Amino acid sequence: MPGAKVEELPDLSGMLPGPRLAGELAELPVGGLDEHGVVEVMRAARRLASWAESLELSAIAELDRRRSVQADRCGAWTVEMSRALCDEVSAALTLSGTAAAIQLGMAAMLEGPLLETGRALVEGRIDGDKARVICDGILGIGHDIGRRVESLVLPDAPRLTARQLAVRVRKAVIEADPEGYERRRKAAEKGRRVESYSNPDGTVDLAARDLPAEDAEAAYNYLNALASSIKADGDERPMDAIRADLVLELLRGKHPADLFPPPTHPQQHPPSPAAPTPTPEDSAAGARASRRGTGRSGGTRRTDPRRSTDGGTGDEEAAAITQTARDRLTALLDQIGDRGGPAERRLLVTEAGRRMTEALSPLKVRWCALAVDTGGHPVHGHHGYRPPAGMRRLIQARDRTCAFPTCNRRATECDLDHTIPHHKGGPTCPCNLAALCRGHHLLKQHPDWTLIQIWPGALLWITPTGHWYLIGPEP
Ligand SMILES: [Zn+2]
Numbered sequence: 001m002p003g004a005k006v007e008e009l010p011d012l013s014g015m016l017p018g019p020r021l022a023g024e025l026a027e028l029p030v031g032g033l034d035e036h037g038v039v040e041v042m043r044a045a046r047r048l049a050s051w052a053e054s055l056e057l058s059a060i061a062e063l064d065r066r067r068s069v070q071a072d073r074c075g076a077w078t079v080e081m082s083r084a085l086c087d088e089v090s091a092a093l094t095l096s097g098t099a100a101a102i103q104l105g106m107a108a109m110l111e112g113p114l115l116e117t118g119r120a121l122v123e124g125r126i127d128g129d130k131a132r133v134i135c136d137g138i139l140g141i142g143h144d145i146g147r148r149v150e151s152l153v154l155p156d157a158p159r160l161t162a163r164q165l166a167v168r169v170r171k172a173v174i175e176a177d178p179e180g181y182e183r184r185r186k187a188a189e190k191g192r193r194v195e196s197y198s199n200p201d202g203t204v205d206l207a208a209r210d211l212p213a214e215d216a217e218a219a220y221n222y223l224n225a226l227a228s229s230i231k232a233d234g235d236e237r238p239m240d241a242i243r244a245d246l247v248l249e250l251l252r253g254k255h256p257a258d259l260f261p262p263p264t265h266p267q268q269h270p271p272s273p274a275a276p277t278p279t280p281e282d283s284a285a286g287a288r289a290s291r292r293g294t295g296r297s298g299g300t301r302r303t304d305p306r307r308s309t310d311g312g313t314g315d316e317e318a319a320a321i322t323q324t325a326r327d328r329l330t331a332l333l334d335q336i337g338d339r340g341g342p343a344e345r346r347l348l349v350t351e352a353g354r355r356m357t358e359a360l361s362p363l364k365v366r367w368c369a370l371a372v373d374t375g376g377h378p379v380h381g382h383h384g385y386r387p388p389a390g391m392r393r394l395i396q397a398r399d400r401t402c403a404f405p406t407c408n409r410r411a412t413e414c415d416l417d418h419t420i421p422h423h424k425g426g427p428t429c430p431c432n433l434a435a436l437c438r439g440h441h442l443l444k445q446h447p448d449w450t451l452i453q454i455w456p457g458a459l460l461w462i463t464p465t466g467h468w469y470l471i472g473p474e475p
């Protein structure tokens with residue numbers, strides 16, 4: 001920019017990431033730098049992020065160590081304890097359970113067998129994604145082989161993308177430990193599954209994961225061949241769309257032969273992807289048929305369940321109460337400041353949560369008396385342990401997912417847990433029931449965790465460190 005003042009740039013590339021580099025970057029007016037400087041800032045900021053991630057991982061490793069020591073004191077480390085630790089990290093960092101487990105595994109590896117990778121991360125030579133790729137690649141391998149793989153891939157890691165690095169890691173692992181690779185591949189195949197995710201734009205991703213490579217490749221080739229034949233028939237949809245529509249139609253039980261346009265002459269009806277060249281009439285019919293097909297699959301799209309909550313759950317009231325509770329608890333913690341150990345903080349938050357629940361109790365009694373389930377029946381006064389179907393649907397619609405803050409398990413696949421156990425007088429009512437998946441149902445019973453339902457659908461989780469997470473309808 002002519003006439004604009006160009007700032008003097010300190011030698012960022014020569015600086016190790018840390019407080020000094022952070023200070024320099026925070027002070028730099030990026031708008032006043034030349035383009036070379038702007039790119040230097042970009043790179044320095046990424047190195048700083050790597051450094052920060054290594055701090056996060058050290059803290060995770062430290063919590064892991066302390067929980068192990070505590071476990072040793074009272075017996076042995078159990079699967080439940082490892083799950084609870086994972087949930088603790090998940091809630092603290094707002095990560096999914098899977099992502100938290102990956103961070104935990106990575107934290108342990110960077111302080112154990114993969115010290116060099118840890119050093120590369122703290123020095124900003126590689127970023128967190130690349131460190132994760134190396135850790136992932138050698139998961140379950142003996143330490144010696146792991147270190148050998150690390151020494152093979154680490155020197156080039158700074159100039160490779162995470163994906164390119166993953167290819168190198170895989171190659172190095174196959175070379176270093178062919179039998180182990182084979183063993184792990186078979187073990188991974190045992191976890192093959194189909195997953196579906198809702199996207200923000202209202203579409204859904206459907207993914208088959210950890211499939212045997214050969215079968216997956218054969219299936220994909222078949223899909224391609226089928227799509228190519230349909231395309232050759234004159235279908236105007238893009239190949240991607242044809243393949244996607246085919247997946248849906250095949251999975252919904254349509255016979256491959258029925259995916260082609262209706263035959264004008266039976267012998268021209270292509271029975272398989274190895275289709276003969278179509279006639280022009282076939283092409284026109286094909287385009288019509290495919291448009292119909294697309295329309296049908298579009299018509300079954302599910303509506304957003306968040307909008308379909310009915311039965312007078314008083315969502316707005318619950319949202320307001322959740323917000324007030326959140327503000328009060330935050331204010332309380334501000335007062336406590338840094339005083340008190342984990343146990344004391346846990347007690348304070350638990351007491352505050354209980355007081356809040358008591359204060360709301362008269363209002364809640366009124367709520368319970370007025371609430372009706374999805375069938376319009378009053379929810380109040382049900383004596384049995386199992387909630388009736390209408391009440392179950394009401395709670396599933398209210399919670400949508402498992403009531404643990406980071407869990408996405410659909411409420412319809414969860415247990416309905418009595419927040420205060422039924423045998424301790426907890427009512428079978430939406431004010432005392434919440435959807436919890438198996439794992440978080442178990443977590444709730446962990447002696448160092450506390451769960452309080454402050455208001456129907458507003459749940460306060462208190463962790464072993466006295467951290468708390470309040471979930472409920474948002475305003
Ligand atoms: Zn109630």
Ligand SMILES: [Zn+2]
Binds near residue numbers: 404409437438439440
């Ligand atoms: Zn859950």
